[in-house]
Amino acid sequence: MAGITMSKPHSGNPYYFVPSITEPPQGLRFEAQPIVSLRAGDVVGYELLYRGEQPSEWSLVDAALVRYLQAARSHPLLFVNLSNGGLLKASVDELVLASERNGVIFELSESVAEYALRADIAEKVNTLIGRGVKVAIDDFGAGRDSLERLYELGPTTAVKIDRLFLQTCARRADAARTLQHLVQQWREAGVLSIAEGVENTDLYEFARIVGCDMVQGWHVDALVSQRQRG
Numbered sequence: 001m002a003g004i005t006m007s008k009p010h011s012g013n014p015y016y017f018v019p020s021i022t023e024p025p026q027g028l029r030f031e032a033q034p035i036v037s038l039r040a041g042d043v044v045g046y047e048l049l050y051r052g053e054q055p056s057e058w059s060l061v062d063a064a065l066v067r068y069l070q071a072a073r074s075h076p077l078l079f080v081n082l083s084n085g086g087l088l089k090a091s092v093d094e095l096v097l098a099s100e101r102n103g104v105i106f107e108l109s110e111s112v113a114e115y116a117l118r119a120d121i122a123e124k125v126n127t128l129i130g131r132g133v134k135v136a137i138d139d140f141g142a143g144r145d146s147l148e149r150l151y152e153l154g155p156t157t158a159v160k161i162d163r164l165f166l167q168t169c170a171r172r173a174d175a176a177r178t179l180q181h182l183v184q185q186w187r188e189a190g191v192l193s194i195a196e197g198v199e200n201t202d203l204y205e206f207a208r209i210v211g212c213d214m215v216q217g218w219h220v221d222a223l224v225s226q227r228q229r230g
Protein backbone atom coordinates (compact mmCIF):
# COMPACT_ATOMS: atom_id res chain seq x y z
CA MET A 1 0.00 0.00 0.00
CA ALA A 2 1.26 3.42 -0.86
CA GLY A 3 1.31 5.72 2.15
CA ILE A 4 1.80 9.41 2.20
CA THR A 5 2.88 11.87 4.80
CA MET A 6 2.60 15.60 4.53
CA SER A 7 5.32 17.31 6.49
CA LYS A 8 6.16 20.96 6.77
CA PRO A 9 9.81 21.67 6.03
CA HIS A 10 9.42 25.32 6.99
CA SER A 11 7.66 25.76 10.28
CA GLY A 12 4.72 28.10 10.12
CA ASN A 13 4.28 27.52 6.38
CA PRO A 14 1.13 25.49 5.88
CA TYR A 15 1.31 25.38 2.08
CA TYR A 16 4.78 24.14 1.30
CA PHE A 17 4.48 20.49 2.16
CA VAL A 18 6.53 17.45 1.32
CA PRO A 19 4.46 14.43 0.43
CA SER A 20 6.45 11.24 0.65
CA ILE A 21 5.08 8.15 -0.95
CA THR A 22 6.59 4.97 0.38
CA GLU A 23 6.02 1.83 -1.52
CA PRO A 24 8.46 -1.06 -1.22
CA PRO A 25 10.94 -1.61 -2.66
CA GLN A 26 11.39 2.09 -3.44
CA GLY A 27 11.10 5.09 -1.18
CA LEU A 28 9.46 7.78 -3.28
CA ARG A 29 9.65 11.36 -2.13
CA PHE A 30 8.05 14.38 -3.68
CA GLU A 31 8.12 18.08 -2.97
CA ALA A 32 5.26 20.35 -3.85
CA GLN A 33 6.20 23.66 -5.48
CA PRO A 34 3.56 26.40 -5.29
CA ILE A 35 2.05 27.83 -8.48
CA VAL A 36 0.75 31.36 -8.04
CA SER A 37 -1.86 33.31 -9.98
CA LEU A 38 -0.36 36.53 -11.34
CA ARG A 39 -3.69 38.31 -11.28
CA ALA A 40 -4.82 37.45 -7.76
CA GLY A 41 -1.41 36.66 -6.26
CA ASP A 42 -2.65 33.55 -4.48
CA VAL A 43 -1.48 29.94 -4.60
CA VAL A 44 -3.68 28.06 -7.08
CA GLY A 45 -1.91 24.71 -7.14
CA TYR A 46 1.34 22.82 -6.72
CA GLU A 47 3.67 20.91 -8.99
CA LEU A 48 4.80 17.63 -7.50
CA LEU A 49 8.55 17.33 -8.01
CA TYR A 50 10.27 13.99 -7.50
CA ARG A 51 13.03 14.18 -4.88
CA GLY A 52 13.75 10.50 -4.27
CA GLU A 53 16.59 8.32 -5.48
CA GLN A 54 17.16 7.87 -9.20
CA PRO A 55 14.67 5.14 -10.11
CA SER A 56 15.59 2.18 -12.30
CA GLU A 57 12.65 3.24 -14.47
CA TRP A 58 10.69 6.48 -14.31
CA SER A 59 7.52 4.64 -15.16
CA LEU A 60 7.72 2.94 -11.70
CA VAL A 61 7.56 6.36 -10.04
CA ASP A 62 4.67 7.35 -12.31
CA ALA A 63 2.83 4.10 -11.58
CA ALA A 64 3.12 4.58 -7.79
CA LEU A 65 1.87 8.14 -8.07
CA VAL A 66 -1.05 7.25 -10.35
CA ARG A 67 -2.05 4.43 -7.94
CA TYR A 68 -1.87 6.87 -5.04
CA LEU A 69 -4.03 9.43 -6.83
CA GLN A 70 -6.76 6.93 -7.64
CA ALA A 71 -8.11 7.31 -4.10
CA ALA A 72 -9.85 10.58 -3.22
CA ARG A 73 -7.52 12.95 -1.30
CA SER A 74 -8.08 16.37 0.10
CA HIS A 75 -5.28 17.95 -1.93
CA PRO A 76 -5.15 21.29 -3.63
CA LEU A 77 -4.80 21.22 -7.44
CA LEU A 78 -1.74 19.13 -8.30
CA PHE A 79 0.39 19.25 -11.44
CA VAL A 80 1.83 15.76 -11.88
CA ASN A 81 4.73 14.95 -14.23
CA LEU A 82 4.40 11.79 -16.25
CA SER A 83 7.24 10.32 -18.25
CA ASN A 84 6.39 9.11 -21.73
CA GLY A 85 6.97 5.52 -20.59
CA GLY A 86 4.72 6.01 -17.57
CA LEU A 87 2.04 7.58 -19.70
CA LEU A 88 2.04 4.66 -22.13
CA LYS A 89 2.11 2.00 -19.38
CA ALA A 90 -0.75 3.38 -17.27
CA SER A 91 -4.20 2.37 -18.47
CA VAL A 92 -6.67 5.01 -19.64
CA ASP A 93 -9.03 3.95 -16.82
CA GLU A 94 -6.35 4.39 -14.14
CA LEU A 95 -5.50 7.87 -15.38
CA VAL A 96 -9.17 8.87 -15.70
CA LEU A 97 -9.83 7.66 -12.14
CA ALA A 98 -6.81 9.56 -10.77
CA SER A 99 -8.07 12.66 -12.55
CA GLU A 100 -11.65 12.26 -11.30
CA ARG A 101 -10.74 11.55 -7.68
CA ASN A 102 -8.28 14.41 -7.34
CA GLY A 103 -7.69 17.80 -8.90
CA VAL A 104 -4.87 16.71 -11.19
CA ILE A 105 -3.31 18.15 -14.31
CA PHE A 106 -0.89 15.71 -15.93
CA GLU A 107 2.22 17.36 -17.36
CA LEU A 108 3.51 15.92 -20.62
CA SER A 109 7.22 15.88 -21.17
CA GLU A 110 8.44 17.81 -24.18
CA SER A 111 11.11 15.36 -25.23
CA VAL A 112 10.16 12.16 -26.94
CA ALA A 113 13.39 10.34 -27.64
CA GLU A 114 11.91 7.75 -29.94
CA TYR A 115 10.05 9.32 -32.79
CA ALA A 116 7.98 6.15 -33.26
CA LEU A 117 6.43 6.75 -29.82
CA ARG A 118 5.05 10.15 -30.76
CA ALA A 119 1.96 8.89 -32.55
CA ASP A 120 1.20 6.43 -29.71
CA ILE A 121 1.56 9.18 -27.11
CA ALA A 122 -0.58 11.65 -29.06
CA GLU A 123 -3.28 9.01 -29.49
CA LYS A 124 -3.26 8.12 -25.79
CA VAL A 125 -3.30 11.76 -24.69
CA ASN A 126 -6.14 12.61 -27.04
CA THR A 127 -8.15 9.66 -25.69
CA LEU A 128 -7.51 10.96 -22.16
CA ILE A 129 -8.53 14.51 -23.09
CA GLY A 130 -11.69 13.07 -24.64
CA ARG A 131 -12.44 11.39 -21.29
CA GLY A 132 -12.09 14.70 -19.43
CA VAL A 133 -8.50 14.34 -18.16
CA LYS A 134 -6.63 17.63 -17.90
CA VAL A 135 -3.17 17.84 -19.43
CA ALA A 136 -0.46 20.48 -19.65
CA ILE A 137 2.37 20.72 -22.16
CA ASP A 138 5.56 20.87 -20.08
CA ASP A 139 8.80 22.73 -20.90
CA PHE A 140 7.29 24.64 -23.81
CA GLY A 141 10.03 26.24 -25.90
CA ALA A 142 12.78 23.89 -24.73
CA GLY A 143 12.57 21.40 -27.57
CA ARG A 144 12.64 21.80 -31.31
CA ASP A 145 9.09 20.51 -31.64
CA SER A 146 7.07 22.50 -29.10
CA LEU A 147 4.55 23.84 -31.57
CA GLU A 148 4.18 20.56 -33.40
CA ARG A 149 3.52 18.86 -30.06
CA LEU A 150 1.00 21.47 -29.06
CA TYR A 151 -0.96 21.22 -32.27
CA GLU A 152 -1.02 17.42 -32.55
CA LEU A 153 -2.99 17.24 -29.31
CA GLY A 154 -6.60 18.04 -28.52
CA PRO A 155 -7.43 20.97 -26.26
CA THR A 156 -4.88 21.15 -23.46
CA THR A 157 -5.59 22.84 -20.15
CA ALA A 158 -2.25 24.59 -19.75
CA VAL A 159 1.10 25.29 -21.33
CA LYS A 160 4.13 25.51 -19.04
CA ILE A 161 6.81 27.79 -20.45
CA ASP A 162 10.34 26.46 -20.09
CA ARG A 163 12.73 28.28 -17.75
CA LEU A 164 15.49 28.85 -20.33
CA PHE A 165 13.01 29.86 -23.03
CA LEU A 166 11.48 32.37 -20.62
CA GLN A 167 14.95 33.82 -19.94
CA THR A 168 15.65 34.10 -23.69
CA CYS A 169 12.34 35.89 -24.23
CA ALA A 170 13.10 38.27 -21.36
CA ARG A 171 16.41 39.22 -23.05
CA ARG A 172 15.15 39.65 -26.62
CA ALA A 173 12.35 41.96 -27.70
CA ASP A 174 11.46 39.86 -30.79
CA ALA A 175 11.20 36.66 -28.74
CA ALA A 176 9.17 38.51 -26.10
CA ARG A 177 6.66 39.61 -28.75
CA THR A 178 6.33 36.03 -30.03
CA LEU A 179 5.68 34.77 -26.51
CA GLN A 180 3.18 37.54 -25.87
CA HIS A 181 1.27 36.57 -29.05
CA LEU A 182 1.27 32.90 -28.10
CA VAL A 183 0.05 33.61 -24.57
CA GLN A 184 -2.74 35.80 -25.97
CA GLN A 185 -3.72 33.13 -28.49
CA TRP A 186 -3.77 30.47 -25.77
CA ARG A 187 -5.91 32.69 -23.57
CA GLU A 188 -8.45 33.10 -26.38
CA ALA A 189 -8.51 29.30 -26.69
CA GLY A 190 -9.00 28.91 -22.92
CA VAL A 191 -5.48 27.53 -22.36
CA LEU A 192 -3.68 28.69 -19.20
CA SER A 193 -0.06 29.82 -19.49
CA ILE A 194 2.35 29.13 -16.64
CA ALA A 195 5.87 30.58 -16.54
CA GLU A 196 8.35 28.15 -14.98
CA GLY A 197 11.70 28.95 -13.38
CA VAL A 198 10.72 32.41 -12.19
CA GLU A 199 13.87 32.96 -10.17
CA ASN A 200 13.88 36.70 -9.59
CA THR A 201 11.76 39.85 -9.60
CA ASP A 202 12.64 40.68 -13.23
CA LEU A 203 11.33 37.34 -14.51
CA TYR A 204 8.22 37.68 -12.35
CA GLU A 205 7.56 41.10 -13.85
CA PHE A 206 8.33 39.86 -17.37
CA ALA A 207 5.83 36.99 -17.00
CA ARG A 208 3.21 39.53 -15.90
CA ILE A 209 3.96 41.85 -18.84
CA VAL A 210 3.65 39.11 -21.47
CA GLY A 211 0.34 38.17 -19.89
CA CYS A 212 1.03 34.78 -18.30
CA ASP A 213 -1.70 33.49 -15.99
CA MET A 214 0.55 31.87 -13.40
CA VAL A 215 4.16 31.65 -12.26
CA GLN A 216 6.33 29.19 -10.36
CA GLY A 217 9.97 29.04 -9.31
CA TRP A 218 12.32 29.95 -6.45
CA HIS A 219 11.29 33.59 -6.37
CA VAL A 220 7.64 32.54 -6.15
CA ASP A 221 8.50 30.05 -3.36
CA ALA A 222 10.19 32.86 -1.44
CA LEU A 223 7.21 35.19 -1.90
CA VAL A 224 4.80 32.51 -0.68
CA SER A 225 6.97 31.70 2.37
CA GLN A 226 7.38 35.38 3.15
CA ARG A 227 3.65 36.03 2.97
CA GLN A 228 2.86 33.04 5.16
CA ARG A 229 5.41 34.10 7.76
CA GLY A 230 4.21 37.70 7.73
Ligand SMILES: [Ca+2]
Pocket (backbone or CB within 6 Å): 047, 081, 107, 138, 139
Ligand atom coordinates in the same frame (compact mmCIF):
# COMPACT_ATOMS: atom_id res chain seq x y z
CA1 LIG B 1 7.13 19.87 -15.00
